[in-house]
Amino acid sequence: MELSNIVHYEFVQRAFLAGILIAAVTSILGVFLVLRRFSLIGDGLGHITFGSVAVVMLIGISPVYITIAALPLVMLSSLAILKLTQSKRIQGDAAIGVVSSIGIAAGIVLASLSYGYNLDLFSYLFGNILTVTRVELIIALGVFITVVAVVIVFYDDLLAVTFDEELAITMGIKTKRLNVMLFLLTAVSAVLAMKVAGIMLVSSMLILPPLTALQLSLSFKKTIFASVIFSLLSVIFGIMLAFLLNLPAGGTIVLINIGFLLFTFGAKKIVASPGKEK
Amino acid sequence: MPEEVIRVDDLTFCYNGTAVIRDIFLTVKRGDYLGIAGSNGSGKSTLIKNILNILRPSKGTIHLFGQPLSAFNQWHKIGYLPQRINALNYHFPGTVNEIIQLGKPQNNPADVKNVLGLMGIVHLSEKLISELSYGEQQRVMLASTLIKKPELLIFDEPTTALDPETRDTFYSLTGEMNLQGTTVVLITHDTGIIGKYARHLLYLEKKVIFSGTFKDFCVSPDMTGFFGLDSQHMICHQHDKEGNKHHGIE
Numbered sequence: 001m002e003l004s005n006i007v008h009y010e011f012v013q014r015a016f017l018a019g020i021l022i023a024a025v026t027s028i029l030g031v032f033l034v035l036r037r038f039s040l041i042g043d044g045l046g047h048i049t050f051g052s053v054a055v056v057m058l059i060g061i062s063p064v065y066i067t068i069a070a071l072p073l074v075m076l077s078s079l080a081i082l083k084l085t086q087s088k089r090i091q092g093d094a095a096i097g098v099v100s101s102i103g104i105a106a107g108i109v110l111a112s113l114s115y116g117y118n119l120d121l122f123s124y125l126f127g128n129i130l131t132v133t134r135v136e137l138i139i140a141l142g143v144f145i146t147v148v149a150v151v152i153v154f155y156d157d158l159l160a161v162t163f164d165e166e167l168a169i170t171m172g173i174k175t176k177r178l179n180v181m182l183f184l185l186t187a188v189s190a191v192l193a194m195k196v197a198g199i200m201l202v203s204s205m206l207i208l209p210p211l212t213a214l215q216l217s218l219s220f221k222k223t224i225f226a227s228v229i230f231s232l233l234s235v236i237f238g239i240m241l242a243f244l245l246n247l248p249a250g251g252t253i254v255l256i257n258i259g260f261l262l263f264t265f266g267a268k269k270i271v272a273s274p275g276k277e278k
Numbered sequence: 279m280p281e282e283v284i285r286v287d288d289l290t291f292c293y294n295g296t297a298v299i300r301d302i303f304l305t306v307k308r309g310d311y312l313g314i315a316g317s318n319g320s321g322k323s324t325l326i327k328n329i330l331n332i333l334r335p336s337k338g339t340i341h342l343f344g345q346p347l348s349a350f351n352q353w354h355k356i357g358y359l360p361q362r363i364n365a366l367n368y369h370f371p372g373t374v375n376e377i378i379q380l381g382k383p384q385n386n387p388a389d390v391k392n393v394l395g396l397m398g399i400v401h402l403s404e405k406l407i408s409e410l411s412y413g414e415q416q417r418v419m420l421a422s423t424l425i426k427k428p429e430l431l432i433f434d435e436p437t438t439a440l441d442p443e444t445r446d447t448f449y450s451l452t453g454e455m456n457l458q459g460t461t462v463v464l465i466t467h468d469t470g471i472i473g474k475y476a477r478h479l480l481y482l483e484k485k486v487i488f489s490g491t492f493k494d495f496c497v498s499p500d501m502t503g504f505f506g507l508d509s510q511h512m513i514c515h516q517h518d519k520e521g522n523k524h525h526g527i528e
Contacts, residue, residue, distance in 0.1 A: 035370060160380045163372060166360060170330045171380070172353030214369045217406055223371040 006243055011130055015249075018132040019235040021140040022192045025147045027209040027231030029186050031224050034210045035162050037092065041081060041183075042203030044096040045190035048077040048103035050199045052191075053124050054110035067136050071191055077103065078187035082179055127198030127250040129239065136195060143188050150181060151224070158182075159220055196235070197250040205231070208257035215264035230260050281308045282344060283430050283461045284329060289338035291321075291328050298324045301485050302338070308429075311453075311462045313472030313492075316482035322465045323361060323434055325482065330358055330432065343429075357428035359419055361435045361465075370408045374399065377407050378422045389425060396451060397421045398444060413439040420448060424455075431455065434465045449475055469513045 006012050026042075033041055052073035053066055061069045077099055084095030111121050132140075151158065160168040161175050168175050186206070193202045213226035238253030245252075284306040291299050299321035306312050316322050327333040329340055331347055340347040343355060378390055394400045397417040407415055416439045423431065431452060437445040453475050456462045464476060472479055473492040481488035481495070487504060488495055495501055496514040505513070 156380075159372065159376065163370060163377065163380060164360070166327070166330075166332045167358065167380070169332050170353060170356060170358040172351060214371060217409070218371055219373045219406075220371050220376055 011132075012243075014132050014134065014137050015129045016236070016239060018137050018140050018192075019129055019196055019239055019249075019253075020232055021137075021144040022189065022196050023205065023209075023231040023235040024228050025140070025144050025185075025189045026193050026205040027213075027227040028147055028151055028224055029182065029189055030206040030210040031213070031227050032158060032162050032182060033186065033206055034214070036165075038085075038096075039207050040093060040096050040203065041078070041186060042190055042193075042206035044081055044100035044103070045074055045078060045187055046194065046199040046202035047100040047107070048074050049191050049194050049202070050121075050124065051103035051106035051110070052077075053194075054107040054121055057121055058110050058113065064133055064135070067133075067191055067195065068139065071188060074191050075184050075187040078183040078190075079180065082183045124194060125199050126248060127195055127201070129196050129249045132195050136192065139188075140192050143185065143192065147185055147189075150185065154178065154181075197254060201250050201254050204254040204257060208254070208261055209234070212257070212261045212264050215261070215268045217268075230257065234260065282306070282341065283308050283310070284463070285341040286325075286329065287339045289325070289328060289340065290336050291324055291333060292336040297336075297484065299328075299482070299484055302482075303486070304480065304489075306461060306463060308461055309456070309459055310478060311456045311476045312464070312478045312480060313469075313476030314463065314465045314480045314482060315467065315469050315472055320482045321484050322482055326358075326432055326434055326463070326465060330356070354426065355429040356432065357423040357426045357430070358432045359423045359434065359436050361438075370406075372407050374403045374405055374407055374410075374418050377418055378403075378425060380422055393421045393425045396424070396447065398447075413441065413444075416440060417444060424451070428460070430461045430463070432463045435467070436464070437466075437471075473514070 007016070030042075033039060049070055052070035055073065056066050056069040057063075059069075081096055081099045084090055084098065085092040087095070090098070107121070157168070157173045157178055160171055160173055161178050165175055189206075190202050193205045197205050209227040209231035210223070212230045213223045216223070216226055218226060234253050234256040238256050239249050241247060241256075242249040242252045282305055284304065286302055286304040289299065289302040289304075290297055302325060304325075314322050314325070324333065328335050329342070329347075331350075342350045343352060345352070374394075375390070378394070390403075391400065394403055397420055399414060399417050399421065402410060402414060402418070407418055410418065416436070420436060423433075433452070437448055440448065449471060452460075452462055452464075456475075462476075464472065466472060469479075469492075477491065479488065479490065479492050479495050480486060481501075488498065488501055490498075492514075496510065502510050
C-alpha cells in the first residue's frame with residue numbers, strides 16, 4: 001500500500017498528529033526527568049496505567065473513554081510516587097518500584113476476574129496508534145500546549161530545580177509546586193504515550209530522546225530542542241515504516257530511538273577519542 | 279542597633295528519632311562575619327539547611343531578616359553555596375553562563391563578565407559545567423553566588439577544591455564584601471580561616487559548645503577542658519599561620 005494514499009484517511013492523520021504531539025511532550029518532560037534521576041517513572045506510570053485501565057474496563061466504561069477514565073488514577077499514583085520519593089525511609093527508585101508493582105499486580109488480578117476483556121486489556125500493553133480517538137487527540141493537544149506553556153513560563157525555575165533542588169529552595173523557588181506539576185504532566189503524558197508505544201514502552205518515549213540529546217553536549221535549551229527533534233523524527237519515520245513494512249508502530253518508533261542513541265553515542269566516542277590520546 | 283539577619287531559638291532537628299542538632303540559640307546581626315566550626319557530623323550543614331528552609335526543624339523557631347521562616351519571601355537577599363561533593367549530575371547540560379545566572383537570569387552582562395573575571399573563569403563561560411574539573415565547577419558556583427550581590431552570604435565548605443591563589447582571592451573578596459556591609463556565615467573545618475576573617479565563632483558538637491570571638495575561644499578554660507590544651511593550641515596556631523599567609527582583614 002502506498003503511503004501517499006494512506007495519509008488521506010482521517011484515522012491515519014489523527015495517528016500522525018497525536019504521535020507528533022505526544023512525542024514532543026514526552027521528550028520535553030523527559031529531559032527534566034532523566035536529569036533528576038526519575039527516568040524510571042515512565043515504567044512505573046506505565047504499569048499503573050495498566051492497572052487503571054483494568055479497573056476502568058471492569059467497571060464497564062466504553063473503550064472510547066478508557067484513556068480519560070484511567071487518567072485520575074494514574075495522576076493520583078504519580079503523586080503517590082512523588083510523596084514516596086520525598087520520604088526519608090524509601091529511596092526514589094524503590095518508591096517507583098513499589099507503586100509500579102501495585103499497578104501491574106492489580107491489573108493482572110483484575111484481568112483474571114473477568115475473562116471477557118483480557119484480550120482488550122493486553123492490547124494496551126503494546127499500544128496501537130491507529131486507534132487514537134478524536135477526544136484523545138484533543139487531550140494530546142491540550143497537554144502539548146500546557147507543557148510548552150509551563151516550560152516557557154517556569155523555564156528558569158525548572159532549570160534551577162533540575163540543577164540542584166536544595167539550591168532552588170534557597171532561591172525562593174516553590175520546588176514542591178514544580179514537582180507536583182512535573183509529575184502530573186508526566187502522568188497524563190504516560191497515559192497518552194500508552195496509545196503510541198504501549199504500556200511496555202512508555203518509559204522509552206520519556207528516556208531515549210533526552211538521553212540521545214544529552215550525548216550532543218549542548219546547552220540546556222538546545223538539549224530540550226534536540227530531544228524534541230529526535231522524538232519527532234522517530235515517531236514520523238516509525239509510523240511510516242510501520243505502514244510500509246507492516247510492523248507494529250510502537251516497537252518501530254522505539255527501535256528508531258535506540259538507533260539514534262547508538263549513533264550519537266558512537267559519534268561522540270569517535271569525536272572524543274583523538275583528544276583522549278593527547 | 280543592627281538588624282537581626284538570622285535568629286534561631288531553641289532549634290532541634292531530629293532524623294529518624296535521633297537529634298542531629300539540639301537546643302540551638304543563635305543570632306547573626308547585619309554586618310557580622312560568623313564562622314561555624316565542628317567535627318564531621320557535628321550538625322553544621324544541618325543547622326544551615328534548617329535556617330534555609332531545606333530541612334524542617336523538629337522544634338524551635340527561625341527568623342530571617344525579622345520575618346518568621348514560614349513567611350519569609352526575600353530570598354534574593356540570600357546567597358548560598360552548598361557543600362557539593364560529586365552531587366552534580368555528570369550529564370547536566372547547562373553552560374557556565376546558564377549556571378551563573380540561575381534564579382536571576384536578567385543579570386547585566388558586564389556584571390557576569392566581572393564576576394567570571396574575579397574567579398578566573400571568563401574563558402569557560404560557554405563550556406558545559408559537567409565538562410569542568412571539580413575546582414572549576416566550584417569557582418562557577420562561587421561566581422553564581424557572588425553575582426547576586428546578596429545581603430547575606432552563606433558558604434558551606436566553599437574552598438575545599440580550590441587552589442591556594444583562588445582561595446585567597448575568594449576570602450579577600452568575601453572579606454571586602456563583609457566590610458561593605460554584607461553579612462557572612464561560613465562553615466569550614468579550617469579554623470585558621472575563621473580566626474583570620476570571622477568576627478565570631480560558633481563551635482558545634484550537635485549543640486553549641488562555644489560562641490564568641492576566636493580570641494576568647496583560644497583562652498577559654500572550657501574549651502581547654504573540651505579539646506585538651508594541645509588541640510586547642512593547634513587550632514589557634516593554625517590561625518597564626520593563616521595570619522602570616524594573608525594580608526587584610528582582622
